[in-house]
Amino acid sequence: MIRNTVATLVAIALTSVGSLAQTIAEDFKPSSLNQPGQEYPQVNSQGYARFRINAPKADSVRVSLGLGGRGGTILTKGADGFWTGTTAGPLDEGFHYYNVTVDGGKFNDPGAQNYYGSVRWESGIEIPAHDQDFYALKDVPHGMVQQILFPSKSTNTSRRAFVYTPPGYEKDKSKKYPVLYLQHGWGEDETAWSNQGHANLIMDNMIADGKIKPFIIVMTYGMTNEVKFGKIREFKIDPFQAVLTDELIPYVDANFRTLANRDNRAMAGLSMGGMETKMITLNKPETFGYYGLLSGGVYAPEDLNGKAKPKLVFISCGSKERPDGVKKSATDLKAAGYNAVSYVSENTAHEFQTWRRSLHELAPLLFKN
Incomplete structure (x- = not known):
């Protein structure tokens, strides 16, 4: 009985994790603050942000959001040399500063427009607001x-x-x-x-x-x-x-x-x-x-x-x-x-x-x- 209960709980947990992973709507669109013609970064209807950085020779790429670059979204390298990643959760509505760390060096996202914040020009992303x-x-x-x-x-x-x-x-x-x-x-x-x-x-x-x-x-x-x-x-x-x-x-x-x-x-x-x-x-x-x-x-x-x-x-x-x-x-x-x-x-x-x-x-x- 205990073994069956544990197995059931594990199955429910795995199902829940899978469900959570599937809750991210795949309706991502380029941010309104992108450089002309640039496809990334993107935002979806729920407020998630997705980033894609071309760094074929890099060993690690991370995106840090907010004034001063707090937190981080770790990107994963693809076979084509592009690193891609999605924020762990939805962002607050409105404007956010962010920067990209490549192998320990801080850079701006070449796909996004830049805005002066944190005593430097930072990349910007806009999460559409309900009252925009x-x-x-x-x-x-x-x-x-x-x-x-x-x-x-x-x-x-x-x-x-x-x-x-x-x-x-x-x-x-x-x-x-x-x-x-x-x-x-x-x-x-x-x-x-x-x-x-x-x-x-x-x-x-x-x-x-x-x-x-x-x-x-x-x-x-x-x-x-x-x-x-x-x-x-x-x-x-x-x-x-x-x-x-x-x-x-x-x-x-x-x-x-x-x-x-x-x-x-x-x-x-x-x-x-x-x-x-x-x-x-x-x-x-x-x-x-x-x-x-x-x-x-x-x-x-x-x-x-x-x-x-x-x-x-x-x-x-x-x-x-x-x-x-x-x-x-x-x-x-x-x-x-x-x-x-x-x-x-x-x-x-x-x-x-x-x-x-x-x-x-x-x-x-x-x-x-």
């Missing part, structure tokens, strides 16, 4: 994202920023606009919010739907000194604060049609950019009227006590981060008399789908009379 319509490229009026180079005496160089101006900005020369200063995360740069975050498309679509008041977005590099991963506590805000408040803001106000006052100026940022936002808004409460921390910490009532009162405090994160802290912060701020809003992105972690959704929630709350 809000950042889709649509047949609507589009704003413009332009590069500017502004003088910075404090760093003795010219620095770069990207400026989003909404549809119609070029036509009506009399209209002035509020401004959101939007910061990237650690290891990224001023290209992140447009390239990975689709901030311009999010804005275009909401403006077309009449959901937001049009405003300008300014995105600049948030580092004035090199800080390595894990050493973020050593980051000093003063040099970047000088660049932003003493150099960039005056340049933008002088060269774009802005409503140059606190009530029409916001600052927000993701991750490290949220940390920068918190520090600068607390140091310069007379400069910004709206605050946004996207997976970038929280405010407590005592942080804001005695300072110029913000018109809005927006705090967000992914449900796989620390949502309880975000919700508690907003609750405490409301109880203290502040206009505070919390948002939690469902089923996402410290990643761009969280921040795309956060911008989509934040934008309609900005610059309300």
